[in-house]
Amino acid sequence: MNSRISLVALAATLSLTAAAADQPIIGLITKTDTNPFFVKMKEGAAAEAKKLGAKLMSAAGKQDGDNAGQVTAIENMMAAGAKTILITPSDAKAIVPTIKKARDAGVLVIALDSPTDPVEAVDALFATDNYKAGQLIGQYAKTALGGKPARIVTLDLFPGHPVGAQRHNGFMSGFGLKAADAKSNDLSTAPEIVCAADSYGDQSKGQAAMESCLQKSPDVNLVYTINEPAAAGAYKALKSAGKEKGVVIVSVDGGCQGIRDTAAGKIQATSQQYPLKMAAMGVAAGVEYAKTGKKASGYVDTGVTLIAGKPLAGVESKDTKVGMELCWGKK
Amino acid sequence: MTPFLERFPLVRHIGTLGPLIALLGACLFFASQSPRFLSGQNFSLILQQVMVVGVLGIGQTLIILTAGIDLSCGMVMALGAVLMSKLAVDTGISVPLAILCGLAATTLFGVINGLLVTKVNLPPFIVTLGTLNIAFAINQIYSGAQTVTDLPDGLTALGNTFSLGDVAISYGSILMLLAYAASWFLLRETAPGRHAYAVGNNPEAARLTGIATKRVLLFVYGLAGLSYGVAAMLSVARTGVGDPQAGQTENLDTITAVVLGGTSLFGGRGSVLGTLVGAVIVGVFRNGLTLMGVSSVYQILITGILVILAVTADQVSRKGR
Numbered sequence: 001m002n003s004r005i006s007l008v009a010l011a012a013t014l015s016l017t018a019a020a021a022d023q024p025i026i027g028l029i030t031k032t033d034t035n036p037f038f039v040k041m042k043e044g045a046a047a048e049a050k051k052l053g054a055k056l057m058s059a060a061g062k063q064d065g066d067n068a069g070q071v072t073a074i075e076n077m078m079a080a081g082a083k084t085i086l087i088t089p090s091d092a093k094a095i096v097p098t099i100k101k102a103r104d105a106g107v108l109v110i111a112l113d114s115p116t117d118p119v120e121a122v123d124a125l126f127a128t129d130n131y132k133a134g135q136l137i138g139q140y141a142k143t144a145l146g147g148k149p150a151r152i153v154t155l156d157l158f159p160g161h162p163v164g165a166q167r168h169n170g171f172m173s174g175f176g177l178k179a180a181d182a183k184s185n186d187l188s189t190a191p192e193i194v195c196a197a198d199s200y201g202d203q204s205k206g207q208a209a210m211e212s213c214l215q216k217s218p219d220v221n222l223v224y225t226i227n228e229p230a231a232a233g234a235y236k237a238l239k240s241a242g243k244e245k246g247v248v249i250v251s252v253d254g255g256c257q258g259i260r261d262t263a264a265g266k267i268q269a270t271s272q273q274y275p276l277k278m279a280a281m282g283v284a285a286g287v288e289y290a291k292t293g294k295k296a297s298g299y300v301d302t303g304v305t306l307i308a309g310k311p312l313a314g315v316e317s318k319d320t321k322v323g324m325e326l327c328w329g330k331k
Numbered sequence: 332m333t334p335f336l337e338r339f340p341l342v343r344h345i346g347t348l349g350p351l352i353a354l355l356g357a358c359l360f361f362a363s364q365s366p367r368f369l370s371g372q373n374f375s376l377i378l379q380q381v382m383v384v385g386v387l388g389i390g391q392t393l394i395i396l397t398a399g400i401d402l403s404c405g406m407v408m409a410l411g412a413v414l415m416s417k418l419a420v421d422t423g424i425s426v427p428l429a430i431l432c433g434l435a436a437t438t439l440f441g442v443i444n445g446l447l448v449t450k451v452n453l454p455p456f457i458v459t460l461g462t463l464n465i466a467f468a469i470n471q472i473y474s475g476a477q478t479v480t481d482l483p484d485g486l487t488a489l490g491n492t493f494s495l496g497d498v499a500i501s502y503g504s505i506l507m508l509l510a511y512a513a514s515w516f517l518l519r520e521t522a523p524g525r526h527a528y529a530v531g532n533n534p535e536a537a538r539l540t541g542i543a544t545k546r547v548l549l550f551v552y553g554l555a556g557l558s559y560g561v562a563a564m565l566s567v568a569r570t571g572v573g574d575p576q577a578g579q580t581e582n583l584d585t586i587t588a589v590v591l592g593g594t595s596l597f598g599g600r601g602s603v604l605g606t607l608v609g610a611v612i613v614g615v616f617r618n619g620l621t622l623m624g625v626s627s628v629y630q631i632l633i634t635g636i637l638v639i640l641a642v643t644a645d646q647v648s649r650k651g652r
Contacts, residue, residue, distance in 0.1 A: 033628045059627045065576040071569065072380045076621035079376055080367060093478040097487075097571025159476040 024054045024290030026283055027077035028112075029070055029087040033060040036255055037275050038088065040328035041112065044276030045086065048283040054290070056283065057082060064200070065158075067091040071098045084108040084286030086279065092117035092162050092185075108289045110296060112278045114163045117185065124285065124296040126278045128304050130163050130252070131170035131182035133271035136306040137250035138174020140269040141222055143312045144248045148221065150175070150192045153213045155199040155206050155225045155234055160185060164226055167252050171224045194220060199230035206233030214241050225251045228258025228270060235266040254307060256329035262309045263320040269308040275328055277302045349644050350593050350608040353637065357612060361619030368622055371498035378504040381614040383408075383569060384584045385507045386562040388592075388606040389514045390441070390555030391585040396518075397531040397551055398598025399455035403444065404559050405581025406466040409574070411437040411563030413470055416479040416573025419486055426485030434560035440466060441556015448552065449545040463582070470575050479573030489568035503565045510561060514603045527551055532599030588613060590638055595645050612637065 028045045030038035042058050049056035057077055061069035070090055075098075077085055085107055089095045092115060099109050099121050111122040119125060154171070157164030165185045172179035172188055179188040187196060195213035199206035206225065210233060213220065223238075225231040231251040238244040244266075251258060254272025261267045285296035306316065307323035324331065362369040387404050394401045415433030419426055440462060447458040489506060492499035518524035526547045529537040538544050567573055591609030594601025617630045 033626065055624065057621060057624045059621055062580050062631075065579070067570060067572075067574050068383065068566070068577060072617065073621065073627070075376055075380060076618050079373055079618070080365075080622045080624075091478060091574060091576055093480055094570060094572045094574040094576070096480065160478070 024084070024287055025077075025080060025082040026054050026056050026286040027073070027080070027082040027085040028056060028058045028279065028282070029073045029077070029085065030058070030060045031064050031066075031088050031090045032062070036257075036329035037113075037253070041088070041275040041279040044279035045283050048280040052284065052287045054283060054287050061090050065090050067094040070095055074098050074102055078102060078105060078107060082107065084110070084282075084289055086110050086112050086282040086286070087122075088113045089116050093160075096121045108286065108295050110282050110285060112282055113273075113275065114161075117162055119299070125299045126281050126285075126302055127299070128271075128273035128278075129182075129301045130166035131173070132301075133252045133273065133304045134167040134170020134172075135174030136271045136304065137224070137252065137269055138171040138176075140174075140306060140308060140312060140315050140317065141171075141224070141248055141250050142175045143315050144268060145222060150222050151217060151220045152190075152193045152222045152224065153210065153217070153220045153234075154187075154193055154196045155209050155213075155223065155230045156187060156196060157226045158198045158200050167226060168224070171250070199226055199233065201227045201230055203229040203233040203236075206230030207237045208233075210234040210237035211240075214238070214243070218243075221247055223247060223249045225249065227251060227253045228255055228261060228267065231258065231267050231270075232261060235261070254305070254323060254327055256324065256327040256331050259307060259320050259323040259327045262307060262323065265309055267309070269306060269317065270323075272305045272307050272323055272326060274302050274304075274326065349641065350591060350605050350612065353591075354608055354612050354615065357615050357619065361615065361622065365619065365622040368619055371496065373618065373622075375492075375498050375500045375504065377611065377614045377618050378507070379501045379569070380618070381610040382501075382503045382507040383562050383566045384581060384588060384613070385607060385610040386510055386558055386565055387581055388585045388588040388610050389510055389603060390558035390562075391582075392589050392592075392594055392601065392603045392606045393514070393518075393527065393551045393555050393558075394455065395531075395586075395589050395594055395596060396527050396598060396601060397548055398534075399448065399548075399552075400586070400596070401444065401455065401459045401552075401555060402582045403440065403459040403463040403466055404555070404562075404585055405578030406463045406470065407437050407440045407556065407578075408559045408563045408566060408581065409576075409578035410440070410466045410470040410473075411560045412567045412577060413474045413479060413573040413575050415563065416482050416486060416567050417474060419483055420479055420481060420573075426483055429486070430564060433563055434557060437560035437563060438553055438556040441559065442549065442553045444556070445549040445552025449548050474573070474575040476575055478575065482567065482571065482573070486564075487568045487571050489565060490571065501569075503568050506561070506565065510558065511603060511607050514558075518603055523547060523550055528599055530598075584613070587634060587638055590641050590645075593641065593645065595649065596642070597649075600645075600649075609641075 046056050059073035109122045111125045113127050115125050116122050156168055162185050168187050169179040177190040194217040197209035199209050223234050228251050231249050249267050251267050251270040258270055308317035311317050411433040414436050415429045419429035444458055447453050448455050489503040492501045526542045530544050530547050534544050588609035589606050591612050592605025620630050
């Protein structure tokens with residue numbers, strides 16, 4: 001009797017496993033679980049997976065920069081049978097050996113949002129052109145200053161991160177300063193940049209960095225920020241110092257809070273990117289791989305739009321209403 | 332009136348049996364949820380994933396048994412990891428020598444912690460809060476915040492696997508188990524080990540019975556530093572890089588493992604093997620929930636609940652004695 005029950009149970013388990021095996025498993029590994037950017041990315045992936053009949057697994061590091069957590073997530077997803085892994089690398093270099101192991105085992109690995117170092121370590125990269133995102137706000141800032149000599153503060157990500165370098169150098173290039181190209185991971189400098197500090201993309205760290213920069217150079221008139229939380233921190237520091245009126249703040253991201261800050265005039269312009277699209281494209285590529293065995297490859301630009309509070313002559317931009325429709329985070 | 336929980340005799344022993352029961356329960360649950368959970372290969376994977384926190388946890392257990400705490404362990408490990416990989420890559424010295432330098436550096440940090448605790452009489456919490464920051468800063472300055480890549484094969488050898496039947500087991504997991512066996516023997520069977528318990532239980536009484544309490548503490552902190560060096564080797568082998576951003580949450584992760592393993596934060600009570608169980612519990616939840624397709628925040632939620640349950644069990648069993 002008992003053995004018959006277990007046989008039935010075994011058969012049931014097997015058929016269940018067989019049914020599940022038809023469904024492609026796709027893993028999504030983000031930097032953290034808490035950043036609205038990644039929450040939006042997960043939503044986009046989940047919706048696309050449901051539409052295409054794939055099973056989505058997600059995991060994240062504990063904090064930005066947590067490489068070991070992402071290594072563990074890759075291993076667990078491979079153990080769970082994922083044939084495609086989408087990852088936003090926390091540490092562009094450190095994750096590479098683990099990605100190599102996964103690819104050697106036949107897993108399609110696609111980087112979303114930020115590249116690995118070297119870029120070829122993954123099969124494909126679906127991301128914003130961060131250099132272009134920087135250039136757009138650089139051009140806007142140049143026009144906004146209208147020929148006044150620039151005293152620039154840059155609130156960057158953290159040392160060695162490609163996204164931080166690309167946005168920073170792109171901004172400089174858009175502003176007309178000499179800067180390294182999109183391949184460099186080093187932040188360029190120029191005499192116009194009077195203070196460069198790391199904000200880690202965090203509001204309170206951004207505020208502290210801006211406060212220190214104001215001590216160093218009270219006459220700043222342009223602030224470049226890696227993202228909108230850092231921009232919000234910069235605005236707060238400027239406001240406490242009573243200097244918020246004469247300073248142009250530009251940023252990158254296009255989160256809903258950032259667009260609201262742009263509409264309110266705290267940020268003058270921001271380059272909006274599209275995490276939902278990156279994730280949806282990644283899932284579609286994973287399903288394609290499961291069905292046909294064809295791997296996605298190369299770099300796919302997921303687009304970037306300049307959103308400005310006030311349009312300026314000669315700079316193409318969209319208004320904050322368009323930005324609100326396409327933004328990520330709490331509307 | 333006896334508090335409610337203490338009326339059950341089983342509750343009083345939960346400090347020692349609890350961790351194992353929790354681990355078995357978790358395994359049974361995940362086995363029923365995912366057909367992929369209950370395999371030798373998956374358990375080997377879990378061991379491999381907890382080996383860094385596991386070996387760090389040995390040092391943390393030793394220190395917590397003496398009623399201390401070490402916040403610096405993760406950062407000291409990261410410094411050791413970057414030091415051994417950078418020395419091997421940049422200066423071209425042999426791998427064993429590079430590893431030896433890394434082990435020496437982490438042991439030195441342990442000894443410095445120990446000296447500050449015993450000679451200057453500073454509380455371990457403050458001492459290790461200081462050395463946490465010092466180790467982090469030295470690491471960033473030394474590495475220029477750059478990850479060290481293209482390591483020689485010898486440095487990553489512990490991450491390789493051998494086959495036992497159809498299960499691939501990493502050498503690092505075996506090294507972790509050996510380290511646990513050695514520290515278990517040390518704590519149970521040798522004089523310094525027994526003295527560490529005595530110092531943690533009641534330092535004054537220990538001193539009066541003729542134990543050189545300061546020497547015991549110095550030994551414990553130094554040995555803990557050595558275990559962080561071994562963890563650094565494992566971390567380098569596992570990720571294949573020397574990562575200066577590593578180790579940032581490992582101090583709390585090891586304390587979690589120690590507490591889940593039933594060791595008392597008040598010192599003098601607990602077992603190093605419990606810490607292994609505690610580390611594996613965290614690993615099992617992380618692995619099992621991923622296999623089920625559950626988001627990783629729930630793993631953090633469950634770890635939090637388990638920690639509180641474990642400390643409650645410790646408090647209750649303390650009063651019961």
